[in-house]
Amino acid sequence: MRKTMEVMVAIDDSDESFMALKWALDNLYSIGGVVAEWNQEGGMLMMVHVQEPFHQYFLPAGPGPAMESVRKAQEESTAAILARALQMCEDKMVKAETLIVEGDPKDKICELAEQMHIDLLVVGSRGLGKIKRAFLGSVSDYCAHHVVCPIVIVKPPKEHRK
Template sequence: MESEVERKKLRVLVAVDESENSFYAIEWAMDHLRDVISAEPDTGRAGGLLTLLHVHPPYAHYVYPAAVFAATSVPESVKKEREERTAALFTRALQICRGKMVKAETLVLEGDPKDVICQAVEQMHVDLLVIGNRGLGMIKRAFLGSVSDYCAHHAKCPILIVKPPRESSTSTATATASSK
């Protein structure tokens, strides 16, 4: 007899941006959470729900300091470029998911990423938030802030922060692969 936990669909939200660490977090989640988020065709049980969330900062971040544009007067070229970059980001992210045989939905929201991610977690009743870590040092994190650090303290669900792979293990793996 299945427990209630096993029957419940796990809702996983992966916050993505254009950084390599973000894509590493997606791959890590696919490799380690595949059993709880992918459908099981043999048993007929549905898998969990995986959502890839990308947050656009407000347009003010794209504006030169000399000129101030209201959101309605943002040049079309800026809007088009942002849409193209988001489409490319999701194309790459969804290829990772398809390669691991996991279905995912995408969601784009606008605002301050740390606040928007925490709001989405609460509104969507997410069971687990997965987010990459840029690996900022203590000084940079103090001045720039850290989305993952903020979410760890404010998200209303468990959060998994995926750190980037160590350089030494990556370069060793590359050296081993190239010597074969």
């Protein structure tokens, strides 16, 4: 019996994460436009979205309507991101699940990949230069050094790099 491949794609609101999803769908889940055999036999694509923790201390008014409004906006944004990602999967006839977790994206992605026994992690790269990457940090760079499974980092085309 053939083992199915467990693939995880990290999704956020960036174009680069959707480029990574498109790459996975085009290169791992279809061959010449035909759904890959291993996908038909139960291979599932897991899309994970990591929300930054909600910090109450950013709002001087404390708990109340303002905080609830921010929380609701975050939920709506997450729902829109995942709906777009799920539609891309549906268009390619790929079975997919979504998972929303809260925390530091680079840590959570690596933790989930290990806990879920992921065979391949696919992430996008913003194409930051060395200086910006040093100051801003890079989720893809961190994952490349810490994740327990193979990783594919999908870089944006040269004209889109920052």
